[in-house]
Amino acid sequence: MKDLLLCIAKGLVEDTSAVSVDVDEPDAEGVIVYHLHVAADDMGRVIGKQGRIAKAIRTVMRAGAGRANQKIMVEID
Helix, strand or coil, X not given: CHHHHHHHHHHHCCCHHHCEEEECCCCCCCEEEEEXXXXXXXXXXXXXXXXXXXXXXXXXXXXXXXXXXXXXEEEEC
């Protein structure tokens, strides 16, 4: 799942070296939180107009997690 998020984010940004993902351990409800970090200049590219790209990233990640019987959440930092 981490590789999928990295692949999506690197395709969107100009500075691919600044892209990183931190993964938290599952909480009490079993939700795994993925923290996506990008350069400040690329933040708008990842979020998109009215958050549409961010919402699409979360939807794709949730679909992938559903196939693996996981619950996830993606935060963009």
